Amino acid sequence: xxxxxxxxxxxxxxxxxxxxxxxxxxxxxxxxxxxxxxxxxxxxxxxxxxxxxxxxxxxxxxxxxxxxxxxxxxxxxxxxxxxxxxxxxxxxxxxxxxxxxxxxxxxxxxxxxxxxxxxxxxxxxxxxxxxxxxxxxxxxxxxxxxxxxxxxxxxxxxxxxxxxxxxxxxxxxxxxxxxxxxxxxxxxxxxxxxxxxxxxxxxxxxxxxxxxxxxxxxxxxxxxxxxxxxxxxxxxxxxxxxxxxxxxxxxxxxxxxxxxxxxxxxxxxxxxxxxxxxxxxxxxxxxxxxxxxxxxxxxxxxxxxxxxxxxxxxxxxxxxxxxxxxxxxxxxxxxxxxxxxxxxxxxxxxxxxxxxxxxxxxxxxxxxxxxxxxxxxxxxxxxx
Numbered sequence: 001x002x003x004x005x006x007x008x009x010x011x012x013x014x015x016x017x018x019x020x021x022x023x024x025x026x027x028x029x030x031x032x033x034x035x036x037x038x039x040x041x042x043x044x045x046x047x048x049x050x051x052x053x054x055x056x057x058x059x060x061x062x063x064x065x066x067x068x069x070x071x072x073x074x075x076x077x078x079x080x081x082x083x084x085x086x087x088x089x090x091x092x093x094x095x096x097x098x099x100x101x102x103x104x105x106x107x108x109x110x111x112x113x114x115x116x117x118x119x120x121x122x123x124x125x126x127x128x129x130x131x132x133x134x135x136x137x138x139x140x141x142x143x144x145x146x147x148x149x150x151x152x153x154x155x156x157x158x159x160x161x162x163x164x165x166x167x168x169x170x171x172x173x174x175x176x177x178x179x180x181x182x183x184x185x186x187x188x189x190x191x192x193x194x195x196x197x198x199x200x201x202x203x204x205x206x207x208x209x210x211x212x213x214x215x216x217x218x219x220x221x222x223x224x225x226x227x228x229x230x231x232x233x234x235x236x237x238x239x240x241x242x243x244x245x246x247x248x249x250x251x252x253x254x255x256x257x258x259x260x261x262x263x264x265x266x267x268x269x270x271x272x273x274x275x276x277x278x279x280x281x282x283x284x285x286x287x288x289x290x291x292x293x294x295x296x297x298x299x300x301x302x303x304x305x306x307x308x309x310x311x312x313x314x315x316x317x318x319x320x321x322x323x324x325x326x327x328x329x330x331x332x333x334x335x336x337x338x339x340x341x342x343x344x345x346x347x348x349x350x351x352x353x354x355x356x357x358x359x360x361x362x363x364x365x366x367x368x369x370x371x372x373x374x375x376x377x378x379x380x381x382x383x384x
Contacts, residue, residue, distance in 0.1 A: 005067070005125070007133045010056045013037045013071075020066040024118035030278040031107045031114055031285070035255035037071055040108055043248035050243050051076050052108050055141070057133055059125065067123040068130045070116060070148075071107060074141065076100045080243055082111035082323050083149040083169060083340045092144070092349050103138045103146040109243045111323040112285050113171070113338050116151040117158075127158040135343055149340040159341035165354050167340045168364040170371070172326070172333035174319040179312050182305070185332065193330060193376035197305070204301035209265045209272070209293075211301065213310060216258040224249040226271045227262065230290025244288070249276075263306040265291070265298060275302040277310075283318040284311050304331050326371065335371040337364070 010016060018034040025032055037056075039045075046052040052073045059068035078086050081104065089099035105116050117130045138146040148159060160166045179185040186194045205211065214223070228246040235242040253260050261284065265273040273291035277284050289303050307319045321328055329335070344350040 004062045005129055005133075006060045007136060008058045008060070009072075009137060010058060011054055012041055013054065013056055014041070016056065016058055016066070016069065021069055021118075024066065024069050024120045025115055026121045027115055028281045029112075029114040030256060030259050030280055031110050031112045032071060032116070032118060033256070036252060036278075037107075039248055039252040039255055043245045043251050045244050045248050046073065046108050050080065050108075052080065052104075055103070055137070057105075057130065057137060059130060059133055061123070061125075065123075066120065067125045068117065068119045068133075070105050070118060070130055070134065072134070072137075073104045073106070073108065074101050074143065075104050078102075079241065080109045081106060081147075081149055083147070083167065085147065085342075088344075088349065088353055091352065092346065095348075097144070097346060097349065099144050101141075101143055103134070103141065103143045105134065105146065105148040106150065110287065111150060111171070111338075112287075112320065113150045114152065115155065116148050117155050127155055128162050131159055131162040131164065138343060138345065144345055146343040147340065148342075151339050151341060153337075153339055156339035156341055164341040164343050165350070165357055166361070167342060167357055168361050169338040169340070170335050170364060170368055171323060171338050172321060172328035173336050174308060174311070174321070174333045176311055176315075176317050176319075182309055182312060185308060185312065188378060189332065189376045190378045197331060200297040200300055201305055204295060204297040204305075207295040207298065209267055209295060209298070211306060212264045212266065213306065214262045214264055216253070216256075216260060219253050219260065219262050221250055223262070223264070223271060223274075224253060227274050227276065227290075229292065230271075230274050231288050232290070233292060234288070234290040261310060263302045263310075265293075265295075265302060267293065273298055273302060275306065277307060279314075279316070282316055283320055284314075284316050286319065286321040300331060304328065304333070308332065326374075329371060329374050330376050332376060334375055335368045337368060 021034040055072050055074050057070040057072050061067050092099045117127045134146050232242055259279045261277040261279050263275040264271050272293045275289040276287045284307055311319045
C-alpha cells in the first residue's frame with residue numbers, strides 16, 4: 001500500500017459519513033450503500049448474534065480524504081456467504097490449522113454481484129492499494145484468510161494480478177433487449193416456452209389472488225410485519241437460519257425509499273405472499289421471498305415474471321434473481337459467471353486450494369456453456 005495512504009478499520013459503518021462512503025461507489029449499487037449496510041447493523045442482522053462482526057476498511061490520503069472503502073467482517077463460520085469454503089476449512093483444520101476466524105469482504109446474506117473495492121472516482125488510487133490494505137488487515141488481525149465474494153470481473157482480475165486466488169460461480173440473469181412489453185419479450189422465445197410461461201402466469205393469477213407492486217413509502221409498517229412472516233416461512237422451511245430481523249425491513253425501506261420494490265400477492269385484501277427487490281441504476285435485484293399460501297406457480301409469478309414486467313416498464317437493463325435455480329433458464333434467465341477472490345496465508349493450504357480452483361474454473365466455464373444451450377430463446381432458423 002502506498003505510504004501516503006492510511007488504513008483504518010471500523011467496527012461500525014456509522015463511523016464513516018454516508019456521503020463519503022457512497023461517493024466511493026459510482027455504480028450506485030444499493031447493496032453496498034451506506035444505508036443498506038447501516039440498516040443491517042442497527043437491526044442486529046450483523047454483529048455478535050449472527051457472527052458477522054463489522055471491520056470495514058477505509059483508506060484516506062495524506063489530506064485525510066476518503067479514497068477507498070470495503071464492507072468487511074470478521075467471521076468465525078462460513079454461513080450467509082453463498083460462496084462455499086467449508087471444504088477448505090475442514091481440510092485445514094484436519095491438518096491441525098485454524099481456519100477461523102477469517103476476513104470476509106462481502107454484502108452479508110446477499111449473493112448479489114457488484115463492487116466490493118469501492119474507490120472514489122478521480123482519486124487515482126488503484127484496486128491494488130485496497131488489496132494491499134486488506135492483506136495488511138488480515139495479518140494484523142491474525143486471521144487465516146481474506147475472501148472477496150461476488151466482486152466485479154474487473155476487481156477479480158486486479159486481485160488476481162495481486163496474487164489472490166480466483167474462483168468462479170454461476171447465477172442466472174435476465175437481459176432486457178429493448179422489449180416494449182412482456183409480450184414483446186415472449187415473442188423472442190420458442191413457441192413451446194412462450195405457451196408454457198403464459199400458462200404459468202394465467203394459473204398463478206387465477207388462484208384468487210391480486211398482484212400489486214409497491215415502492216418506498218407505499219410499503220407500510222404493517223406490510224413489513226407481514227413480509228417478515230413470509231421471510232420466516234421460507235427460512236424455517238428451507239434453511240432454518242433467519243439472519244434478517246423484523247426490525248431490518250422498515251429501517252431499510254425508510255432509508256432506501258423508492259429503490260425498494262415489493263411484489264405482493266393479496267387474498268381478500270390481505271397480503272399472503274411477497275417478493276422483495278432492490279432497484280439499482282440499471283438493474284432490479286431479486287432478494288427475499290415467502291408465502292403463507294399454496295398457489296400454482298406463485299413463486300415464479302412474484303419473483304420472476306413480475307420482476308420482468310417492472311424492468312421492462314422502467315427500462316432497466318437486467319434482472320438478477322439471486323443464487324441457484326437452473327429452473328430460471330426456462331423462464332428467460334441465462335447463466336452468467338460470478339467472481340470471488342481469496343487470500344490464504346498458509347502456504348500449504350494456499351497451494352492446495354489454488355490447484356483445486358484451476359480444475360473448478362474449467363468445469364464452471366464448461367457448465368455455463370452447457371447451461372446456455374438450454375436457453376428458451378428462439379433461434380434464427382426457428383419459426384415465430
